[in-house]
Amino acid sequence: MINKKDSKKKIKRANYLSASQSLNIARHNRKMMRHFEKRNNRKNVPESEYLAEMKKPGNVVEFDDLHTYFFTDAGTVKAVDGVSFDVPLGKTVGVVGESGCGKSVTSLSLMQILQRPIGQIVSGSIRFDTGSKVYDIAKMPSEKMQKIRGNNISMIFQEPMTSLNPVFRIGTQVDEIIKLHNPEMDKEEIKARTIEMLEMVSIANCEGVYRMYPHELSGGMRQRVMIAMSLACSPRLIIADEPTTALDVTIQAQILDLLRNLKDKINSSIMLITHDLGVIAEMADYVVVMYAGRIVEKGTANEIFNHPSHPYTIGLMASKPSVNKRVERLYSIPGKVPNPINMPDYCYFRDRCEKRFGRCDGPYPNEYNLSPTHSTHCYLYADDQEERQDG
């Protein structure tokens, strides 16, 4: 009995950080944060330093081996740990993954609105094509970033209530954005443009809504206004971070409908971040599946949904109950995401994977291409790949 208790205590204690450990962590964090903050807050950086060139001209954004870390009290959280994918012009890229997989952090890195100084882009590059110039956002100092945000990239958030200022009328808020980007327009023109934008997002009573306050609108309407605002400056890229998660099913359907229609009308790229595979399937042209800060699989929507390759993608799809499919028992991926502070040196999914085999004990798998557009990080496909390379 005593022994049992002792061992119990030991386990418990093993779970807590010791004082010296946490001291070391704090010291390391301070050092790192100072280093990166210094870099971010530089003034008068020559433009050449953060000018870049796109690898493929058709892309708006290229993430190249992006590492974004959070220096927390418990240790360094590698929220994004080597992510590379492209967002082609005019296409919708869906980033899917569970909470904490780094999908939001990827988009925040792109906007440079990470929770600084804790969150920092540690390495890698984010090339963004503004149309005239290509910038590497990862190297861009904060002061220059201001212009890119809003002008070239806009964002739709999950909770529309908190993103609208409750004390201003809807019209005023949309007007303001249009004025900011089109200073030459006069009042009448701006108002006309605002109403046009509101019409575009299928708000029926746009003259009325123009004079309303945010609290007078329902959640769906507010999300429509948010979409109108993000479209107002015709950005190159729209980041939609869980745009329908907070909405009811019928409203979600409305918004998805709207977004799908808009997608064809505008020539912006959309980066759609969601955990809902259904939303991705409806909206996205390309899909990126993230797990524990890394991309496990990417490809076109058809490839991902019809031929999911990575065990995680397969598991994710199987674990979602579907009205059309009848299963006696849902498949559930056992276990849970590893602790982001203490990532294992082997495949992050190994411990939850039902298809693991001897090779999985090796280092984190490389990217293996299944088709020109479809690739995955899994040893299951390594043999094909290597054979192909050999042959």
Next chain:
Amino acid sequence: MADKFKSTRIVDDYTPIVHNEENILEVVQLKKYFPIKSGLLQRVVGYVKAVDGVTFNIKRGTTMGLVGESGCGKTTVGRTILRLYEKSGGQVLFNGQDIHKYNAKEMRDLRPKMQIIFQDPYSSLSPRLPVGEIISEAVREHELVPSEAFEDHIDNIMNKCGLQPYHKDRYPHEFSGGQRQRICIARALALNPEFVVCDEPVSALDVSIQAQIINLLMDLQEQFNLTYLFISHDLSVVEHISSTIGVMYLGDLVEYGSKKDIFANPLHPYTQALFSAIPVPEPGAKMNRIVLEGSIPSPANPPRGCKFHTRCAYCMDRCKVEEPLQRELEPDHFVACHLYDQEPEKTS
């Protein structure tokens, strides 16, 4: 003037239920109005009709799914059934007993039999109690198990819910959302309940964790012969776990029947729209969905007649004036819609 008077009075007429042994829970014309108070004297000026005459029953050992959008009153139904809210009208029979007639002492003794699992695994656990205490405190208080078997009982329940005994000393903040939901489930099951209201238990969880919890709930149902009222806005989850399904809209139960009937043959226009709105993870699968116009009206001021008529594609003049009654179109398949009013007349 008469109108005003009427609006602050709750009409409470129902035919008392004849208890059927098969049913663990029978609900008839359940109403829950939340008063809107205003003015200096806090006079009641109106009601939010969160639940406005809901009738259904749940068979022992089955799961009833309750779906609907936010604000339709499904959570209120769950809580009023457990008498966490006092009803405004109607009747709730649990094992044939009208629990709203129980006094405080009787109610407390009944509590362990009916449990609830919440949506938010973060706010549903007291942050300053260790997990062992959270799970076992009510068991100890009700003296459900003899003290010598107490630890074993708790360990057993925790094990069943996928928790380790050493978790007892930890605090909720050390657990992830899925783990917390397991703790909630363990807390409910430790009391040996017969009936559990699952109030959106998986909505706040990640997909892979959702599946774990759903499976766990289904396993436990089998083991303990539990009856669930499964409240969710996610149709696919409800479809997976339930045997009967009720669809709520603005405090009304618009359609209610077995899962098979409802999914194969949704009758109410709202049910149809709801089903078609679910995004399906198949690219290009469903493009011809029924998209409902507008948003849900406020339950404080619901439309007259059929509450759905403002958004209904099949709206008739009659819908705007007359409230449709719930009728049994097929055996055990109830719907409240004027579209089907003529049909029984034709057949009879």
Next chain:
Amino acid sequence: MSEMNKNLHSKPPAGDETRQHISTTMALDDEQRIKVLSPAMLVFRRFIRNRLAIIGVLFITAMFAFSFVGGWIMPYGESETFKKYVDMSKLYAGVTQNQDYQFVIAGEQDFPSTARAQFVLAVNNKQTDFEAQGKRYTVETISDELYVVSNLMTVAQAINVMKQYDISPAAGVSLPSDFNDAFISAIQTKADQFTAGGATYQIMLERKIYYAYKSEQLALATYNIMDLAVADAPISFEFRYQAEKAASQGQDATFSADGLNYALKVTDDTAELYRTNGSEQTLVAVLSRYVVSPLYSDVLVTIEFKDAVKQAIADGLTTFSFAQGDEAARQYTIERDNTQWIIRTVEDTLVIRAYDFPTREHWLGTDANGMDIMTRLMYGGRISLMIGFIVVLIETFIGVILGGIAGYFGKWIDNLLMRIVDIFNSIPSIPIIIIIGAVMDGMRIDPQIRMVYLMLILGVLGWPGIARLVRGQILSLREQEFMVAAEATGLSVYRRIFKHLVPNVIPQLIVISTMSLGGIILTESTLSFLGLGVKFPFASWGNIINAVSNVHVMTNYWFVWIPAGFCILITVLGFNFIGDGLRDAFDPKMKR
């Protein structure tokens, strides 16, 4: 982690067995990998991370150590008064020049005051005899300032009866045998006096009766005063008479009296009398017109000192030094005031050490009452801190109970209690306290009991804030799902309140209590400063600062009030820092 790996590897992947208990086998043990902190530890860590909070803790620890440990170490008492010796120019003796006759009366005789007055008249009129109360006296002038008064006593009378003198002695007088013959022969020779039996008699004729008087020296009238070397040494009239006589000559002389030989040395107005015994001379007495008298009863003025004083006065000096016995020579100053001289000397005097500047034994000096300020500060700190804690305790106790009741039961109880809170919030607390303080002043309430009342009043006036906080907190907690869950599991009301609600209110409670501690200490100091709080002899930082009400003290003795002000500042700052730190530690979101 190892446990988990074991689980993972021991089970074959996939397959139906795993499905049976997916959730239990390998599900959740990877928890072991996540390093977290216990909730208390988390709060503590966030707290110590806060630099300001640590400063606050240091401040408060220092103040506690200072007040409680310090007061215990300090050798001085709370109201111990310190005194010191100060070299003060002190009145030592007064000297006057004698203007009245000093009468030295011989033997046991009587020289009544009427007779003395008649004597003065007679001297002024240059008469040689006078009469008073039926007695006759003769005055013999020896010098201007020395007279001998004799008593004329009728010894016998002789009546000439037919050329025959009939001598009849006065009653009760025995006459020598040869008296009659001598008397008669003297009458016949018309002599003024005669001697018989060694005594001299005088004859006066009055209405044909001859009286024989015996003249007896009664008193010596002189301006001089004799100071004796030995205070109570008996001196005979004879000695005094001889000495005065010798002195009136104005030069050194020798004389003998009572069978002893004396020498007289004259210097200016004084004459020193030495007893000579062979070549040995001892000072016996000093004669002079100056009276040196001590101004305090405890001062003994020796003859040597008097002599020295007289010398100095006679020399017209303003200062002189004199060594008393074995002591070192001291400096004396002489001030002249008409016929008086005042002699001052600088002397060590015991005084209260008021407003002593900091020294080694009184690090912060002393206050108006000569009490050690450091010690007062320590004891004042005890009282201030204790009052702070007790008041917060009272506040919290009332606040938690009433706020908890209002929050938990709601409805009309909530309404009623919150209206009471409103009423308490609208009471102007400072005027109320001032009035109560004044009333207590009027009732002369014991300072110790007064302190208890002060705490009660502050506590009773302070609870509404805490009640409101607790009520708000409980109202919001009541709606939390874990409270609904507690109700659904059928927990008793008691358990719901004390196990679920109260622990969740405690963080806010700790924060607000810490914050209000500072406020209470300030209020207490303000009241004590105004003289309405803690009263002397008890120290409190407030009543120590009270010293600044005296402008002189404020400008000249900074060490009296600056340290107390500093103590208050540090303590209040400390509590506020800790409060802020705790709030941030309990609720890290609030900071952002």
